[in-house]
Amino acid sequence: MRLTCPHCGARDRREFxxxxxxxLLDRPAPDAGEAAWNAYLHLRDNPEGESRELWYHEPCxxxxxxxxxxxxxxxxxxAAP
Amino acid sequence: xxxxxxxxxxxxxxxNRGWRPVWREPEPKARYKVLVIxxxxxxxxTAYYLARNHGITDVxxxxxxxxxxxxxxxxxxxxxxxxxxPGNSEFYSHSLKLWEGLEGELGYNxxxxxxxxxNLFHSDGQRDAFVRRGNAMAAQGDDAxxxxxxxxxxxxxYLDFEQARFPIHGGLLHPRGGTARHDAVAWGYARAxxxxxxxxxxxxxxxxxxxxxxxxxxxxxxxxxxxxxxVAIVVAGRTSxxxxxxxxxxxxESHVLQAFVTEGLKPVIDHVVSFGMGHFYISQSDKGGLVFxxxxxxxxxxxxxxxxxxxxxVMEAAMTLMPVIGRAKVVRSWGGIMDMSxxxxxxxxxxxxxxxxxxxxxNYGGFKAVPASGWALAHLIxxxxxxxxxxxxxxxRFRTGRGLMDEEGTGAQHHLH
Numbered sequence: 001m002r003l004t005c006p007h008c009g010a011r012d013r014r015e016f017x018x019x020x021x022x023x024l025l026d027r028p029a030p031d032a033g034e035a036a037w038n039a040y041l042h043l044r045d046n047p048e049g050e051s052r053e054l055w056y057h058e059p060c061x062x063x064x065x066x067x068x069x070x071x072x073x074x075x076x077x078x079a080a081p
Numbered sequence: 082x083x084x085x086x087x088x089x090x091x092x093x094x095x096x097n098r099g100w101r102p103v104w105r106e107p108e109p110k111a112r113y114k115v116l117v118i119x120x121x122x123x124x125x126x127t128a129y130y131l132a133r134n135h136g137i138t139d140v141x142x143x144x145x146x147x148x149x150x151x152x153x154x155x156x157x158x159x160x161x162x163x164x165x166x167p168g169n170s171e172f173y174s175h176s177l178k179l180w181e182g183l184e185g186e187l188g189y190n191x192x193x194x195x196x197x198x199x200n201l202f203h204s205d206g207q208r209d210a211f212v213r214r215g216n217a218m219a220a221q222g223d224d225a226x227x228x229x230x231x232x233x234x235x236x237x238x239y240l241d242f243e244q245a246r247f248p249i250h251g252g253l254l255h256p257r258g259g260t261a262r263h264d265a266v267a268w269g270y271a272r273a274x275x276x277x278x279x280x281x282x283x284x285x286x287x288x289x290x291x292x293x294x295x296x297x298x299x300x301x302x303x304x305x306x307x308x309x310x311x312v313a314i315v316v317a318g319r320t321s322x323x324x325x326x327x328x329x330x331x332x333x334e335s336h337v338l339q340a341f342v343t344e345g346l347k348p349v350i351d352h353v354v355s356f357g358m359g360h361f362y363i364s365q366s367d368k369g370g371l372v373f374x375x376x377x378x379x380x381x382x383x384x385x386x387x388x389x390x391x392x393x394x395v396m397e398a399a400m401t402l403m404p405v406i407g408r409a410k411v412v413r414s415w416g417g418i419m420d421m422s423x424x425x426x427x428x429x430x431x432x433x434x435x436x437x438x439x440x441x442x443x444n445y446g447g448f449k450a451v452p453a454s455g456w457a458l459a460h461l462i463x464x465x466x467x468x469x470x471x472x473x474x475x476x477x478r479f480r481t482g483r484g485l486m487d488e489e490g491t492g493a494q495h496h497l498h
Binding site (some may be wrong): 035039041043070 | 154160319321322330331332334335379380381382383384388423479480494495496
C-alpha cells in the first residue's frame with residue numbers, strides 16, 4: 001500500500017503512522033461533558049468503504065488527512081489538515 | 082450421528098457411503114426467543130450454551146455466509162490462559178477449563194493439543210515481568226513454569242540463542258497452553274447446538290434490526306423478517322456495521338491481522354513459541370505446516386488481506402528467532418479482520434437497547450475465548466446478569482474509565498493498540 005503525503009506525493013506505507021479517523025481534528029471543548037468526550041475518544045464510525053483518516057508522515061513530519069477505501073486499500077485523496 | 086474408531090474403520094471399508102449431514106438446514110421461523118447474529122465460533126457456542134445450560138432451545142443462529150466462514154477459520158488456533166489482569170485472568174482460566182472437556186462435551190474431535198506454550202524473554206526486566214505474570218497465573222489456579230536459558234534450550238534447541246539484539250534469557254512455560262483445530266470447533270458446536278434444537282440458518286444476512294420504544298423486536302434478513310425477544314450481535318470484525326443497524330456506535334476499529342503457513346514439514350516445533358519482542362509466534366499444525374503470525378498492519382481494513390511491510394517484518398522476526406525456518410517455503414498467507422477495542426480487551430454486555438446484547442472486541446485473541454464467551458453471553462441473555470467470569474467485560478468501561486483492562490500496559494486508546 002502506498003499513501004499520499006500532501007507535501008511529498010505518493011510514498012511507501014512504512015513512512016506513515018495511522019492515528020485515527022479525521023474526526024479527531026474536531027476536539028470537543030474541555031467542558032463539553034462526558035458523552036461528547038466518550039464519543040470523541042472511544043466511539044468510532046469504523047466505516048467499511050470510504051474512510052477519512054489522520055496519518056502522520058514521519059520523514060516530513062506533517063499530518064495528512066487521507067481518504068482511503070478500507071475494503072480495497074485504494075487511496076482517493078490526501079490533504080493537509 | 083456418533084463417531085468412533087470402529088465407525089471410521091467400517092466406513093473406510095464400505096466406501097464412506099454412510100456419512101450424513103450433521104446438522105439440519107431449516108427454514109427460518111417467523112419468531113424465536115433468541116436470535117444470535119453470526120455463525121462463527123462465538124455465536125455457535127452462545128447458541129449451544131443457551132440450550133445446554135439454560136434449556137433455551139427456541140434459538141436461531143443467523144449466518145450471512147456459511148457456518149464458520151469468518152475468523153474462526155482465520156486464526157492461528159492457539160489456546161492459552163496466561164493473562165495477567167483481573168477480568169481477563171479469570172475469564173481465560175474458565176475458558177481453558179472448558180476447552181479441556183470440550184471434546185467429550187461435544188462428542189467431536191477438535192484436536193485440542195496441550196503441547197505447552199513458551200513466552201521468551203530477553204532481559205532482566207522482561208524476566209521480572211514474566212515472573213510476575215507467572216505468579217498471577219499460578220494465583221489464578223493455572224500453571225506457569227519459569228525456564229532459564231538452558232531450560233528453553235532443552236525444549237527449543239533450534240532457536241538462535243546467540244542473536245545479538247534479543248539474546249534469549251529464558252521463557253515462561255504455560256504447559257496447558259496449546260492449539261486446537263479451529264474449523265472443528267465451529268463444526269462441533271454447530272452439530273451439538275443443532276442436536277439440542279437450535280436452528281442454524283446459513284446464507285441469511287441480517288439487513289436491519291427492529292427497535293421499538295427502546296426495545297429490540299427482531300431483525301430484517303435477506304430471507305425475510307424474524308421476530309425475537311432477545312438479539313445478540315456476535316459478529317467480530319463487522320460489529321460496527323451490525324450495531325449501527327440498531328443505531329449504536331461502538332468503541333471498535335476493524336484492523337487486519339495477518340498469518341502465514343509453510344509447506345508441510347516433519348515434526349520440528351513441538352510447542353507454541355511466542356517471541357514478543359519480534360511480535361512473532363509460531364506453532365506446527367498436525368498436518369506439518371508451520372503456522373505463524375505477527376502484529377496488526379496498524380490501519381483500519383476490511384480487505385481480509387494484509388500489506389507487504391508486516392509480511393516482511395514477520396519473516397524477519399522468524400529468521401531472527403530461528404534461522405532454520407529459512408529453508409521452509411511459505412505457501413499461504415491471509416488476513417482476518419479484528420475488532421480492536423481501546424484497551425485491547427473484549428465486551429460481553431447489554432446495550433442501551435433492551436434485549437439487544439453485544440459480544441465484540443476480541444482483538445487478537447478471540448479463538449481461545451470461544452467456549453467461555455458463549456458460556457458468558459448465554460448466561461447474560463438467559464438470566465439477565467453477567468456471568469462471574471465475564472463480569473468485567475463491560476461496554477461502559479471506556480466512558481466511565483472504571484475497570485479498563487489494558488493487558489499490554491500501553492494505554493486505553495485506540496491508536497495505542
